[in-house]
Amino acid sequence: MKLTLEVDSTDGAARTGVVRTVRGEFRAPVFMPVGTRGAIRGMSTHELSSLRTAAGMRADILLGNTYHLMLRPGAETVAALGGLHEFTGWDGHMLTDSGGYQVFSLEPRVTDEGATFRSTYDGDTHLLTPEGAVAIQELLGADIQMVLDVCAPLPSSDRVLREALERTAAWATRAKAAHVRTDDQALFGIVQGGDAVDLRRESAERTVALDFDGYAVGGLSVGETRERMLPALEAAISALPSDQPRYLMGVGDPVSIIEGVARGVDMFDCVLPTRLARHGTLLTDHGRLNIKRAEFARSDDPIDPGCPCATCQNYPRGLLRHLSSLGESTAHNLCTIHNLTWILTFVEQIRSAIEESRLDELRTRVHAAWSQMGPGLGD
């Protein structure tokens, strides 16, 4: 089913709007927390459901990792339990990736047919094909699924980028043909092309020609600088339709989010807030804060007095420092609650800034607070 973005307001190329699905609608720009194995690490879907931003809004959409779910517990098991929504107890929107990103990080044997890899769970060999990725994601049953693409590392030679682009295009054609659950599940195409502007534009044009339900830009934030990333992103977006959602995959540091939004991106996902939480690193309006620092041992201040999250409302920095220093799992949970509240509130602030035509002013503030963090995961 084709997803459309109804634009409410614009500020330059940035836009706010509503994406409609059979499940309902979600607002854009949107940040999708990553529920790796059917659960956000360190946090239940019940907690995610009850989490509220500064404006009192809840999370719209959760991402699930097909690589993990297809291996454990297996897509058929998830389907037997009613699909990902029933399985995880999450009633908001859900998106699954194709599994390709994780598979390609395992240095698989890639042929025209697909990618053969060894499972990180038990060493067994598996073949992931474009058709297989679609079938697995149909069983998982998210509202949005992604095609299997080829993500080249950066830097890569033009030959490697071209090969990834061609294979991504061929696989996208096969994925589209294999997708039968079209009544309640959208299938997004993915633009590749590395950091080469001409390849990005070509890949976007060829992906759009296949007429997908929405479009993603993949293979960025994989080691290149932001100065290399943004022109490639711009080139891709310039060839994508303006009435459908655009998703920048795996990019979620604050500067990259606001720079992506400023170029017309609507959807983001990243493990950054949850991964940083695991290490006791907190996101704040003034940049990163490492709660393990000795200076917080006797602090009775919350992380951020203005934050509406349950952690800031109930616990002082001294307790969080104590639990984090000892590696208590409760610290991971409390830091995750704060970090996700912060990033969802941050994207909410971006939406407000676009509506009030002051995105540039917010950009300046975000750069001042976060300039030290690159487009990677920052830890």
Ligand SMILES: [Zn+2]
């Ligand atoms: Zn908080």
